[in-house]
Amino acid sequence: MESTTSEKAPIYPVGNRKFFCVEYPGVVKNIDRVLQTFGGEKAVSQVYKNKENNVLELRYRPNDPFCHTINGSIVPSSRVLVKVTRRRRKDQPEDPGQITTELIGTIPQTCRFRGMADFQYLVPKDDPSRKLRSALVTGDTKSILDYKVSLNDDDMNNLRNIPPPVFTNAETPFKYEYKQNAPVTRIRVLQPDGTYVTKLVNLSTTNSMDRTIISFETNKIPTKPPSSKHLFGDALELKEKMEQLYEDRPIWSKHALRSRMNVDDDKYFMEALASIAYSFQNGPWRDCWVKYGVDPKEDQRYAMYQQVDIRMGHATSNTASNKRYVRAKRNRELPVFANEQEQQDPSSSTENDGVQTPSYIFDGHSIPTRSSWYQVCDITDPDFDCILRSSKYLHSGPPTKRHGFYYASAFEAARNALRQKHQQLMETGQCVRMPNMDKGLDDKIQKDKDTLVAQPESSSAATTTVETDRPTERYGIDDDTEMKALESGDSDDDDDAGNLVRDTDWD
Numbered sequence: 001m002e003s004t005t006s007e008k009a010p011i012y013p014v015g016n017r018k019f020f021c022v023e024y025p026g027v028v029k030n031i032d033r034v035l036q037t038f039g040g041e042k043a044v045s046q047v048y049k050n051k052e053n054n055v056l057e058l059r060y061r062p063n064d065p066f067c068h069t070i071n072g073s074i075v076p077s078s079r080v081l082v083k084v085t086r087r088r089r090k091d092q093p094e095d096p097g098q099i100t101t102e103l104i105g106t107i108p109q110t111c112r113f114r115g116m117a118d119f120q121y122l123v124p125k126d127d128p129s130r131k132l133r134s135a136l137v138t139g140d141t142k143s144i145l146d147y148k149v150s151l152n153d154d155d156m157n158n159l160r161n162i163p164p165p166v167f168t169n170a171e172t173p174f175k176y177e178y179k180q181n182a183p184v185t186r187i188r189v190l191q192p193d194g195t196y197v198t199k200l201v202n203l204s205t206t207n208s209m210d211r212t213i214i215s216f217e218t219n220k221i222p223t224k225p226p227s228s229k230h231l232f233g234d235a236l237e238l239k240e241k242m243e244q245l246y247e248d249r250p251i252w253s254k255h256a257l258r259s260r261m262n263v264d265d266d267k268y269f270m271e272a273l274a275s276i277a278y279s280f281q282n283g284p285w286r287d288c289w290v291k292y293g294v295d296p297k298e299d300q301r302y303a304m305y306q307q308v309d310i311r312m313g314h315a316t317s318n319t320a321s322n323k324r325y326v327r328a329k330r331n332r333e334l335p336v337f338a339n340e341q342e343q344q345d346p347s348s349s350t351e352n353d354g355v356q357t358p359s360y361i362f363d364g365h366s367i368p369t370r371s372s373w374y375q376v377c378d379i380t381d382p383d384f385d386c387i388l389r390s391s392k393y394l395h396s397g398p399p400t401k402r403h404g405f406y407y408a409s410a411f412e413a414a415r416n417a418l419r420q421k422h423q424q425l426m427e428t429g430q431c432v433r434m435p436n437m438d439k440g441l442d443d444k445i446q447k448d449k450d451t452l453v454a455q456p457e458s459s460s461a462a463t464t465t466v467e468t469d470r471p472t473e474r475y476g477i478d479d480d481t482e483m484k485a486l487e488s489g490d491s492d493d494d495d496d497a498g499n500l501v502r503d504t505d506w507d
Helices: 031-037 041-049 128-138 141-146 233-248 254-259 263-274 300-305 382-388 408-428 441-454 484-488
Strands: 014-023 055-058 070-087 098-112 184-190 196-202 211-214 251-253 277-280 288-291 307-309 350-352 355-357 373-375 464-471 499-503
Touching (some): 014 041, 014 070, 233 263, 251 254, 251 373, 254 263, 382 408
Antiparallel strands (some): 184 196, 211 464, 350 355
């Protein structure tokens, strides 16, 4: 076999000089005019030295103040600058000559113009706005003072359009690839004359429903839903089931109602509930759903349905609860548990001596969920009976916006005790008895009576609203509602936040 020998590649020396390369988007014939489009050699040098601002602006009309720039990005590169020289005799044009190469230096940075140019608007030279711009740049105060805006709207040849700084932010071409939306399908619709017409139907859209949400200051209580929409099938069965519950209890929290329903009923839950009850956006019955025609502000017996908001934070890491709820995104279909245990019936969250306690009830023994508020009738802990079940802590006047029919001192004492017990159960699994919860309240109640007589609560303008399922900003919410609960996810009605509210007149 013949032995083969490989030749080594030649080694060329590279100069120590460093160069800055600009890939100019155009035909270069005059280097001075090219530098002028960049703002001069000084502008190029400043961009090269500035490490933070790596954008070089190019203006094809450098003398036009309304010219929109093309931005070039400075990127690192690994290049070398090669000087190629060809020497040949002038009297022998066909002679290829002698070609020599020399590596002058390296190019560590390169400016590239890869983005699309912005739309350009050519302002006429005699346009007043062009003259004003030039006067502002040069500081010509006389021309600035003499400038007047033309008020002749009939002159269609003078549109007085001052171009914006940027027409479009898109610097890269976008490939549209128009396609039909996936949920949209074609159906054939029978016409009265017996023919068929093909129409496009979006299967992902849902029917919007109106929810009646009123303010506490509203004097006129709604007696029927805003729309006369009829329910059918499973939605109608769920509505009849809710109507039976509302016969025994005219005011429910949404969490309590969900606990009485099956998981399959969640699809039509709000649709059925909105046809039976309305809700308050503030006040002592905030986020509670009241049967149409029932005004809880008229009778003291509705004090048992007021909500007690404790605004609990997140449970600590050493909590004894292993079945607490973890807040997920809106419109969730099933509760998500903190551990991978078998999901239980949503009507109960804890067990105590073999007896399941519904999660919306606070009995002082079962470990509660992270619910931030309870209704008074759902607080079955006997320690609270001395305040919440006693008529001496209820005043005969109209309910206040913050405490309802309860005196302020009594309601706050019960709320603080509920907060302490709730926190103890979440952290240790048990709470301390508080049999003398009403101790020292008599003197405070007398001050509350004097306050109610001296400063009766004034009612603001009544507002009746209708909430729809369109996700947008929510208006008309009072400051006392403290939307922090909704932001932190502690409110039981958090999937109702952020919806449109509009004024409506009731029949």
